[in-house]
Amino acid sequence: MNTVSLSLTSVRELNEQLRGVSDDGSAPAWRVTDPKGAHAVAAGLTGPVQVQIDGHVGYYCAGMNQHAAITVDGHCGTGVAENMMSGIVRIRGNASQSAGASGHGGMLVIEGNAGPRCGISMKGIDIVVGGKTGHMSGFMAQSGNLVICGDAGNDLGDSIYEAVIYVGGSAASLGADCVEKEMTPKHRSRLQDLLSRAGMEQDLDRFRRFGSARRLYHFHVDHADSY
Amino acid sequence: MCGIVGLFLKNPALRDRLGSHFATMLAGMGERGPDSAGIAVYQDVPNGFQCRVTLFHPDAGFPWQDVAKGLSGELETEVNVVVKGNHALLEADQDVSTVTSRLTDVSPDLRLVGYGKSIAVFKDKGSAGEIATRYGLADMAGTHAIGHTRMATESDVTTAHAHPFIADEDVCLVHNGSLSNHNRLRGWLARRGMRFETDNDTEVAARYFAYRLQQGADLKAAMEAGLHDLDGFFTFAAGTRTGFAVLRDGFSCKPAVLAETGDWVAMASEFRSLADLPGVDDARIWEPEPQVVYDWTLGHSA
Numbered sequence: 001m002n003t004v005s006l007s008l009t010s011v012r013e014l015n016e017q018l019r020g021v022s023d024d025g026s027a028p029a030w031r032v033t034d035p036k037g038a039h040a041v042a043a044g045l046t047g048p049v050q051v052q053i054d055g056h057v058g059y060y061c062a063g064m065n066q067h068a069a070i071t072v073d074g075h076c077g078t079g080v081a082e083n084m085m086s087g088i089v090r091i092r093g094n095a096s097q098s099a100g101a102s103g104h105g106g107m108l109v110i111e112g113n114a115g116p117r118c119g120i121s122m123k124g125i126d127i128v129v130g131g132k133t134g135h136m137s138g139f140m141a142q143s144g145n146l147v148i149c150g151d152a153g154n155d156l157g158d159s160i161y162e163a164v165i166y167v168g169g170s171a172a173s174l175g176a177d178c179v180e181k182e183m184t185p186k187h188r189s190r191l192q193d194l195l196s197r198a199g200m201e202q203d204l205d206r207f208r209r210f211g212s213a214r215r216l217y218h219f220h221v222d223h224a225d226s227y
Numbered sequence: 228m229c230g231i232v233g234l235f236l237k238n239p240a241l242r243d244r245l246g247s248h249f250a251t252m253l254a255g256m257g258e259r260g261p262d263s264a265g266i267a268v269y270q271d272v273p274n275g276f277q278c279r280v281t282l283f284h285p286d287a288g289f290p291w292q293d294v295a296k297g298l299s300g301e302l303e304t305e306v307n308v309v310v311k312g313n314h315a316l317l318e319a320d321q322d323v324s325t326v327t328s329r330l331t332d333v334s335p336d337l338r339l340v341g342y343g344k345s346i347a348v349f350k351d352k353g354s355a356g357e358i359a360t361r362y363g364l365a366d367m368a369g370t371h372a373i374g375h376t377r378m379a380t381e382s383d384v385t386t387a388h389a390h391p392f393i394a395d396e397d398v399c400l401v402h403n404g405s406l407s408n409h410n411r412l413r414g415w416l417a418r419r420g421m422r423f424e425t426d427n428d429t430e431v432a433a434r435y436f437a438y439r440l441q442q443g444a445d446l447k448a449a450m451e452a453g454l455h456d457l458d459g460f461f462t463f464a465a466g467t468r469t470g471f472a473v474l475r476d477g478f479s480c481k482p483a484v485l486a487e488t489g490d491w492v493a494m495a496s497e498f499r500s501l502a503d504l505p506g507v508d509d510a511r512i513w514e515p516e517p518q519v520v521y522d523w524t525l526g527h528s529a
């Protein structure tokens with residue numbers, strides 16, 4: 001275990017170190033202390049390293065992640081794991097807005113609550129939120145799964161494409177073109193797999209599934225108000 | 228992008244260290260606003276004087292002592308003067324309006340930055356760290372403070388356009404965001420007797436809240452009314468002599484973090500500004516919900 005304090009080392013130096021050791025095939029473990037809300041901590045990692053961050057981080061933590069397993073033992077600011085490609089990012093506290101934005105793959109687990117626009121424009125990432133999410137979560141979500149164990153804020157799944165949203169609590173309101181869909185055995189099985197991989201135990205019977213009504217895919221004058 | 232910070236002390240034992248904690252918070256938001264910075268600090272005025280005004284003059288050698296002496300002779304009362312950089316605090320046991328009315332003819336470049344019974348306001352071009360050092364923020368005592376680091380988008384980079392905006396006695400506002408209906412609202416307020424000093428959108432919001440307070444609303448109700456009348460993006464932090472409040476618009480794209488312990492409440496655009504506060508590891512930390520007014524009052528802190 002290598003330990004780096006961000007009181008003594010810059011974020012740029014830290015991220016270079018975290019990237020530098022990822023090519024030898026091993027899975028080195030790192031511990032980062034004193035993040036104090038710093039931006040871009042553990043961003044742009046490309047190898048299968050394990051990174052534990054003790055404290056709260058700022059914007060874009062774990063952004064663009066590939067292969068790394070990153071755990072934040074604290075809260076995080078805007079855009080955690082934005083544009084993630086693979087690997088797993090776990091937030092033990094709460095996440096601010098746009099968590100997992102544009103993510104292509106891998107899994108983002110937020111054990112607490114997520115702010116507005118969680119999973120905005122997601123493109124294949126799986127996101128599991130233990131608590132609630134803010135408004136416009138799953139906005140224009142194209143692919144992947146967004147699991148919300150608590151309540152979802154207003155305008156859930158607005159203009160959603162082919163991503164799938166599971167909500168264990170209630171949805172304050174659904175956005176344009178987002179509708180509730182049948183929870184088939186196939187979807188129960190997929191939800192169970194997502195929760196298991198996230199390390200969360202939940203009563204599957206609570207969950208409902210939401211997705212695209214596909215009414216906005218092609219222009220139709222009757223839907224002009226929804227575009 | 229701008230940075231805003233606020234610190235409200237619940238424990239009176241911390242008041243001597245308000246400025247030192249607040250200087251760290253302001254410096255933490257320096258990257259969000261490199262153009263200018265400003266602070267409003269609420270303090271007990273020595274001698275129990277009923278009026279304190281903060282004045283700005285661009286001339287570094289401006290004869291503040293002469294102004295104070297002239298004012299003292301005219302009002303036949305003692306006038307304290309404290310000079311910090313291009314700002315000066317004048318304190319007297321008089322009505323605020325009596326004092327301010329005598330200052331209008333002193334110099335065309337003299338500008339009233341703050342006024343009331345307890346507020347001291349310093350705002351200037353430069354980085355957060357420079358402003359904190361220039362005005363001796365770390366040595367200031369007080370009950371609460373509000374600050375701003377500005378990256379200008381709506382209007383000029385001048386000291387007059389820097390935040391906080393003081394819109395009435397001890398009423399101040401800082402803002403991260405931009406308002407889209409400020410011109411119409413400026414006219415609406417002007418027709419109701421509010422006067423404006425700049426073309427800045429935040430000044431309109433400050434005057435709007437001051438107007439609601441003058442109409443009898445408390446700080447929470449004044450800000451809730453703003454949800455209906457102000458259109459645009461905003462995270463606001465507002466101060467009165469005894470109150471502190473935070474409000475975000477419904478879209479909430481402008482960031483905000485609140486932290487609270489038994490000793491203090493702190494607000495900042497980002498956690499970076501809270502990271503060095505005493506006891507922050509045990510604080511309750513949360514992101515304020517959209518369209519919810521969070522407010523605290525001295526002596527009645529939740």
